Amino acid sequence: MDFEGITGQREVIENLKRSLSEDRVSHAYIFSGPQGIGKKTIARVFAGLLLCNDPHGGATCGRCKACLLMENGTNPDFISINTDGPSIGVDLIRGIQSDSVLRPMYSRRKVYIVEDAAKMTVQAQNCLLKTFEEPPGYVVVILLTTNYESLLETVRSRAQHLQFRKYTHDQVMQALKARIGGSSSVLELIAGYADGNIGQALKLAESSEFSAMRDRLFELMPGIGSGRTRDIFELAAFLEENRENIDVLLDIMLAYYRDLLVASEGAAGMLINSDKKDIIMNNARNCRSSRIIECIDAIGAAKGALRQHANYQLLTDYLLIKLQG
Numbered sequence: 001m002d003f004e005g006i007t008g009q010r011e012v013i014e015n016l017k018r019s020l021s022e023d024r025v026s027h028a029y030i031f032s033g034p035q036g037i038g039k040k041t042i043a044r045v046f047a048g049l050l051l052c053n054d055p056h057g058g059a060t061c062g063r064c065k066a067c068l069l070m071e072n073g074t075n076p077d078f079i080s081i082n083t084d085g086p087s088i089g090v091d092l093i094r095g096i097q098s099d100s101v102l103r104p105m106y107s108r109r110k111v112y113i114v115e116d117a118a119k120m121t122v123q124a125q126n127c128l129l130k131t132f133e134e135p136p137g138y139v140v141v142i143l144l145t146t147n148y149e150s151l152l153e154t155v156r157s158r159a160q161h162l163q164f165r166k167y168t169h170d171q172v173m174q175a176l177k178a179r180i181g182g183s184s185s186v187l188e189l190i191a192g193y194a195d196g197n198i199g200q201a202l203k204l205a206e207s208s209e210f211s212a213m214r215d216r217l218f219e220l221m222p223g224i225g226s227g228r229t230r231d232i233f234e235l236a237a238f239l240e241e242n243r244e245n246i247d248v249l250l251d252i253m254l255a256y257y258r259d260l261l262v263a264s265e266g267a268a269g270m271l272i273n274s275d276k277k278d279i280i281m282n283n284a285r286n287c288r289s290s291r292i293i294e295c296i297d298a299i300g301a302a303k304g305a306l307r308q309h310a311n312y313q314l315l316t317d318y319l320l321i322k323l324q325g
């Protein structure tokens with residue numbers, strides 16, 4: 001296990017490698033950046049390197065007890081907290097705290113990863129602070145978050161912050177070609193959608209329905225803005241049928257409005273959906289920029305609400321009302 005196969009995030013990786021080679025590892029890290037940008041992948045590689053008893057040249061040995069258990073997902077010195085629920089309560093963090101008192105079993109260190117760390121309640125964050133204030137020497141806590149600002153200032157100030165950046169279009173293309181292959185024009189389109197996010201790009205590329213869903217939405221979206229009742233009902237039904245793909249659907253809708261905005265400002269050469277140029281140009285003529293921005297905001301709000309596990313039906317109904325204006 002090493003950082004070699006990971007595209008991009010060189011700044012973050014160099015920082016972590018340096019702290020390993022100089023043996024100056026922090027007790028607490030915050031990895032922040034958008035979903036799918038590689039926070040979890042890099043945190044796991046880093047954890048593997050921290051736990052391996054015989055790492056060489058920036059790679060784990062793959063043979064020591066810690067490495068073998070890590071590979072099986074049963075290393076007791078590695079705990080990763082991820083919850084589907086809306087929040088991470090104080091009990092889970094107390095669990096970390098009481099576990100951290102026990103010395104590591106197979107390594108020099110113990111590593112705790114908290115995914116979606118901004119889901120921690122204030123009480124949970126305060127509890128974590130106690131571990132940050134007097135950490136046993138072997139403990140490393142890595143908080144992953146899309147929302148750095150919403151962590152308590154006291155937590156932020158005690159952890160080393162590593163910010164994950166968006167990937168360039170070329171890096172996304174490179175990752176897509178390596179993992180997926182196939183027609184370059186389809187990959188270009190997907191890379192455009194993913195907006196610098198490799199995890200999102202791979203998810204889109206692996207979703208066989210992506211093209212079909214995009215075509216269908218491009219049939220329905222123009223009718224929504226003009227309040228055509230039949231299209232509104234059909235879109236409502238379509239969103240209901242494709243519930244499990246709502247993230248992708250909202251991204252496609254967002255890209256549609258983003259392109260309307262670009263087209264209405266006369267920059268048609270910059271469309272994400274360049275193959276749907278006619279639909280975009282026709283509709284851009286009938287829309288005011290301020291109205292398009294309202295739609296973009298409404299979809300952004302729906303994405304946020306979705307992450308907070310809002311009621312699906314209410315969320316999509318409300319969104320459709322907003323999009324009709």
Ligand SMILES: [Zn+2]
Nearest residue numbers: 052061064067
């Ligand atoms: Zn090892």
